[in-house]
Amino acid sequence: MKIIMKPTFTFSCFIILLTLLFSSCKKDSPSDQQMIQEEASDFKLVFGQDTTLAFTSLGNIKDPVDYVLSFDGTADIKISTSINLHDRLKDAIQIDRENKKIVIKSGLLYPNSEVSTINGVAIPPIYKVALRAVAKDGKLLAEKLISFVLQKSSVHLLRSNAESSDFIYTLFSDKASSFELHSEAARIAGTSWNVNSKGTDGETVKIEANSVVFAGTSGSLTQKDEKSYDLEPQLLKDGFPVASGKIKFIFIPAIQFVYGTYYPDLNLTVKYNYLFVDLQAGYVSKAPAFYPESYKGKFSIDKIEWNNKPYDNSNSIFSINEETGIISTKAKNDLPKGSYKLTVKATAKHGLEFTTPLTLVLE
Incomplete structure (x- = not known):
């Protein structure tokens, strides 16, 4: 059984070849069946990136064979009081039996090793999925381990010319200043913005909708020194960071x-x-x-x-x-x-x- 990965989202394209080799065997003699397993072939995805893995049928097997997925290799942590990680894996990774494909929708998962802001649990450092070939009577004919790491998407500042940036210089203003954020992950349902940030004087900064908002400055705007803010806007899904980016805002006196x-x-x-x-x-x-x-x-x-x-x-x-x-x-x-x-x-x-x-x- 051979598995080939085919990206379906507009990210860096890559192909992963996973080969399962099986020898001929007797139906009623499990000990005679020889299965050669390769080492797990790891690959990386970015949150929101959808991927398919194509596989071939077992050779020399005349009776019907079914293909099932097992997530036992991944710790089944608590996402919430009513949902476990395996529930999300079952929704995100499924078999298209008609077309001999495994479909991975990473927007239904969470980046690996990220910690929940709600209950403090961490996503395992790698997702491990076993593809199993099962005979009609339930006998395991073959098994192949598929493993991958899901990384966070990026967050940038969207400038007026539609270009993205990780820093910006702007003038002090007596009115609130608003700066639009951009992330491909924002299109995923269930995500919401959060920000960790402090100004040089300890002022907090807030996010409204998809924009960073700074309160207006009072007093003489011509006499102020330069002030900088280091922000790390995040997109959260069920309390887990799924996208983040470090952005620097530098306010300068009125010119x-x-x-x-x-x-x-x-x-x-x-x-x-x-x-x-x-x-x-x-x-x-x-x-x-x-x-x-x-x-x-x-x-x-x-x-x-x-x-x-x-x-x-x-x-x-x-x-x-x-x-x-x-x-x-x-x-x-x-x-x-x-x-x-x-x-x-x-x-x-x-x-x-x-x-x-x-x-x-x-x-």
Whole structure:
């Protein structure tokens, strides 16, 4: 009897070949039957990954043969007061006799070695299942051990661009901040979110629906130091973790970005972002204020408008120093008179983006 594993879910594909070799035997002489058993072939699944194992019939057996599963090799722990692990195994692992397949639906099980948050019991470190070939009179003709390890699924942070991440920088806010979590295991019925997390000052964090939620921050958001939270969001099923991931949230002070001057002690901004200048002579601006300085990254011109209409800067008459944010124009250019509004973008060191206007008027 030969068993081949065929994944049916979109995870890494692998094939496991388990071969059972049997010699010819006399029906009424069990001692004459020779059965060659191989060592158990272990494989791994991720929670939610469904798999099939194909097997062949016994050779040289004329009488009807049935195939049954035994879970005696796996400890039958208590999942709840009314359900044991073997109950779950019987639902999750079944034989498709017509197609000679064993079907494993791992979403009905629990990752190995995980401990229940309800009763403290642990799932055995490996699942062991015996496939048995049984004659019509109940005689055991052959047995093959199938073993596998079920691992937890992953949890990530879902960004606005639909990409997943394990960390994020964000600004302090006086309103609640919400961040969406993603896990393939969330599609499995009966799962619910849980989170183990502490901030630098011991604040707890909660999960609502499928999002991590931080309460709003009171006080001056410009004077706060950076604050980080190390979270380990989990998906639980019947009290057992079935998915988890470590995610770092880093909150940074409100960014001040303006063409002008910022006085942090007073939290006061003086803007110089609407100026009458001679752009045709070759203008050079002052550097913008960016606070806190430690977060300053690169500067770029996002767009330019002339008299409220898009301006074509293909000749690069306007340029910017990406390190300092200083705007300049080529000397002796043919710029027509009017108002030039530049939208300047600052990309902070941690990837956050900010924009500020600078309007230059040529009379």
